[in-house]
Amino acid sequence: MKQNDNLPTAAQKRKKQLKIKTAAGMIIRLIFFILMPAAFSAGFNGVKSLVTEIGRGEPLGMNGFVMTLIGLAGFTVLSGRFFCGYVCAFGTLGDAVYGLSGLVQKKVLGRKKQISIPDKAVPVLQKIKYILLLLIVILCAAGIYGSLNGYSPWDVFSKLTAFRLPDGEQIIGIILLALIIIGMALQKRFFCQFLCPMGAVFALLPVMPFSAISSNKDSCLKGCSACRRNCPVRIKPGEDKFRDGECIACEKCMNICPKSNISRPTQKIIKNEIVFLIVRALLFLAMGCFWGMCRL
Ligand code: SF4
Ligand code: SF4
Numbered sequence: 001m002k003q004n005d006n007l008p009t010a011a012q013k014r015k016k017q018l019k020i021k022t023a024a025g026m027i028i029r030l031i032f033f034i035l036m037p038a039a040f041s042a043g044f045n046g047v048k049s050l051v052t053e054i055g056r057g058e059p060l061g062m063n064g065f066v067m068t069l070i071g072l073a074g075f076t077v078l079s080g081r082f083f084c085g086y087v088c089a090f091g092t093l094g095d096a097v098y099g100l101s102g103l104v105q106k107k108v109l110g111r112k113k114q115i116s117i118p119d120k121a122v123p124v125l126q127k128i129k130y131i132l133l134l135l136i137v138i139l140c141a142a143g144i145y146g147s148l149n150g151y152s153p154w155d156v157f158s159k160l161t162a163f164r165l166p167d168g169e170q171i172i173g174i175i176l177l178a179l180i181i182i183g184m185a186l187q188k189r190f191f192c193q194f195l196c197p198m199g200a201v202f203a204l205l206p207v208m209p210f211s212a213i214s215s216n217k218d219s220c221l222k223g224c225s226a227c228r229r230n231c232p233v234r235i236k237p238g239e240d241k242f243r244d245g246e247c248i249a250c251e252k253c254m255n256i257c258p259k260s261n262i263s264r265p266t267q268k269i270i271k272n273e274i275v276f277l278i279v280r281a282l283l284f285l286a287m288g289c290f291w292g293m294c295r296l
């Protein structure tokens with residue numbers, strides 16, 4: 001029987017599916033940016049609260065921030081760093097600034113290739129966030145962190161997303177936020193990869209095997225490195241277990257792989273990637289509203 005020429009090929013179907021998935025991802029990020037801009041601050045306050053209580057030798061209290069932290073950690077263990085890939089407003093800001101910077105470099109400066117930090121330096125710089133986390137833990141435990149009011153770029157960002165201007169005491173936080181935005185313009189997920197203490201916490205959490213993204217290296221195309229080149233944190237999933245925690249679950253590698261060689265076991269249960277993305281977003285939205293993270 002002659003094949004109908006008007007029927008889309010598998011490649012065309014995949015291309016269309018990826019377009020819809022990318023658009024759905026952007027809409028999900030925008031919705032979370034509007035509804036939960038302070039979710040990352042709430043989680044980080046949970047870390048500070050816990051460490052400060054430990055430092056004071058007080059019994060651990062279950063305040064709203066700690067509950068949020070437990071919720072975020074639980075969601076990450078169960079479904080990977082979906083929070084970082086799609087929910088966190090600071091991550092979305094990083095993506096937007098980097099995208100805009102690329103446009104300016106191409107259209108205004110005529111650059112063919114966007115400026116970025118050399119790939120070899122990335123794994124080394126990714127360690128900085130663990131040092132910062134340790135420093136914050138020490139400062140909290142010693143009871144010093146609380147006196148550093150006005151130093152947090154996150155607090156400044158939270159105020160801006162709440163349509164309030166930062167006050168004069170936050171000048172250092174404002175300068176730090178400006179420097180971070182410059183970094184965001186020069187490197188994909190600059191803050192997430194190199195500086196975010198919450199990112200360090202998430203990267204250290206285990207991810208349940210059914211949610212871990214991995215690749216089958218035996219089925220790779222010879223000489224191909226498309227997944228790593230397109231990965232914002234420069235990893236090939238499943239290749240280096242010590243760096244797998246860096247994965248922000250954005251799924252760019254899955255989208256780009258010419259052999260559909262990257263997957264997570266949960267795909268066997270929900271085969272449609274767009275539906276799976278929406279299901280996780282709805283689950284997080286419900287959880288976020290329950291934990292009081294939603295601004296509505
Ligand atoms: S690494 Fe930090 S800033 Fe980046 S998305 Fe995750 S929590 Fe947000
Ligand atoms: S993009 Fe796919 S085929 Fe290419 S290296 Fe990555 S997993 Fe292998």
Ligand code: SF4
Pocket residue numbers: 213227230231232233234235236237246247248249250251252253254
């Ligand atoms: S591209 Fe793949 S490996 Fe890289 S962060 Fe996104 S999901 Fe993780």
